[in-house]
Amino acid sequence: MNASASLTADRMSNIYNNSVVRVYHHLFHDLSDPRTRDWFLISSPVPGASILIGYLYFILSWGPRHMEHRKPYQLKNILVLYNFLQVLISTWLFWEGLDGAWLKNYNWKCEPVDFSYSPDALRVARGVYFYFLAKLTELLDTVFFVLRKKERQITFLHLYHHTVMPMVSWGATKYYPGGHGIFIGIINSFVHIIMYSYYLLAALLPQYQQYLWWKKYITTLQMGQFCLAFLHNLQLLFYDCEYPKWSLLLVLPNAIFFYFLFADFYNNAYTTKKEHGASPIQDTAKASDIAEKVSNNGISNGKRKSD
Secondary structure (H helix, E strand, O other), X not given: OHHHHHHHHHHHHHHHHHHHHHHHHHHHHHOOOOOOOOOOOOOOHHHHHHHHHHHHHHHHHHHHHHHOOOOOOOOHHHHHHHHHHHHHHHHHHHHHHHHHHHOOOOOOOOOOOOOOOOHHHHHHHHHHHHHHHHHHHOOHHHHHHHHOOOHHHOOHHHHHHHHHHHHHHHHXXXXXXXXXXXXXXXXXXXXXXXXXXXXXXXXXXXXXXXXXXXXXXXXXXXXXXXXXXXXXXXXXXXXXXXXXXXXXXXXXXXHHHHHHHHHHHHHHHHHHHHHOOOOHHHHHXXXXXXXXXXXXXXXXXXXXXXX
């Protein structure tokens, strides 16, 4: 009796395990693009998910506890180098999008994915892949906030944006590396050129930060990109080019959600200040004065000069 029950349990376990393996293999192998499925961090969702879980754990738990009784790190040289590299990466991605897609035979109404092994198709696929890798490097934005004890800048918008974008770009690389979906990536790369240029100048020349008056317009650009993404993807309802229409279920709600999150940030950061009679330049100058006082007190990389 016990032997029979054991055999039944083993048989059921084998059936379950085989079913799970088949479903996993179908989802993450059979349905994926054969050109990209074996690329680094793409073959399995586990590495990317582990990075995001570790990122969230550091940002929400370990990092703040580690910095609780420590001075904030200034990280000026690291921030200058980091923002400079992000400008270079974003510029290259934007140029790849232009030269590899938009300036060639890109269909603005509905662009299918070219799954061939032609040089142009592989170039676009590699561009999508490097865009995914760039989203992973941008997780350092939040890491630097924690190390510099800038907790107020770690908003829900910031965390949601930095968590969702790697997942979306991973899926694009694995299943649809090209076509209609690259539109938002190209626009986003252009916005990031301007955004990281601002951060580069702010880190490199903090004494002139009050003259960087165009910070709020970066948020306007970010809102604009989601409006364009919404309208561009909406065309899939009216045109058919074999690009998956089910992608609208992910893209359109997220475009709306991101727009209102950025709009709320804009209102809180700039409209409220204007209503209280403070201009962005005055606010930036005040922040620069505080930063200068901190620097004059001898705090460098989390330690005083006398340490």
